[in-house]
Amino acid sequence: MRVGANRDRGAALGYASSELRKLNQDAIAMMAAVRSESDHAPTVISANIGPREDAYAPEAQMHSDEAERYHSEQISALAETDVDVISGYTLAYPSEAIGMVRAVRRFGLPVVISFTVETDGRLPTGKSLEEAISEVDPATDNYAAYFMINCAHPEHFSGVLEDAPWMQRVRGIIANASRCSHAELDEAEELDDGNPTELGVQLSDIRQRFPHIQVLGGCCGTDMRHMKQIVTAFRTP
Numbered sequence: 355m356r357v358g359a360n361r362d363r364g365a366a367l368g369y370a371s372s373e374l375r376k377l378n379q380d381a382i383a384m385m386a387a388v389r390s391e392s393d394h395a396p397t398v399i400s401a402n403i404g405p406r407e408d409a410y411a412p413e414a415q416m417h418s419d420e421a422e423r424y425h426s427e428q429i430s431a432l433a434e435t436d437v438d439v440i441s442g443y444t445l446a447y448p449s450e451a452i453g454m455v456r457a458v459r460r461f462g463l464p465v466v467i468s469f470t471v472e473t474d475g476r477l478p479t480g481k482s483l484e485e486a487i488s489e490v491d492p493a494t495d496n497y498a499a500y501f502m503i504n505c506a507h508p509e510h511f512s513g514v515l516e517d518a519p520w521m522q523r524v525r526g527i528i529a530n531a532s533r534c535s536h537a538e539l540d541e542a543e544e545l546d547d548g549n550p551t552e553l554g555v556q557l558s559d560i561r562q563r564f565p566h567i568q569v570l571g572g573c574c575g576t577d578m579r580h581m582k583q584i585v586t587a588f589r590t591p
Contacts, residue, residue, distance in 0.1 A: 360428050362406055375431040382435035400441045400466070401432045403454065409444040409470055409505070410478055410536035418493065421453020426460065433461035441466040444505050446478040448489040455494040468502035468528065473535050475514035484520045491523065502526035505573045507533045508556040515564065526569030529557060531576045539574060547575045554583030561588065
């Protein structure tokens, strides 16, 4: 389960910092209440914090110290709730990820970092996944529980995944159904839902190559059809 809204994005919608803090906490409280009433499988509440700027094309890149100060505001609010893990999603450059990890560590919570990539398998700011992970881990004493890839179609990044030490730190993929680039998604007037069956097979194939990947899911263009196909493909021998 996920939630997240930082100061700049909240301000653009007319929310003051105090209002935003309460909304973040109320969202987690609602999820915790739903979890307590459920008799289904155990549920992890992940508070997803997004990037400060446009993940696809950030105009400026924060230094890690600035990123730590900025994201600490939202993380401090979430740390007062029943959240289980903080997840930094759709990140475009490593110094923001470093700041997020350091901020979360101050509050003693687990943290997951998820980078997004363009159609060439590289982050929007040009770094490779290997370079990004290799910057974050040494700067944070390997504090992140693991890394993920999100908001990209499997064909955009499957070719850059390799049997190498950095890949062991990638344990999740939250993929787009759409093959569109980020720029094309920004301009799209209709939702591109891709091919649910194909997406399930593609994610299953990646997991067969890298069995240590434990988290699979959907991002842009996906719905329950895609989730069902991911589970079906995963269970098919």
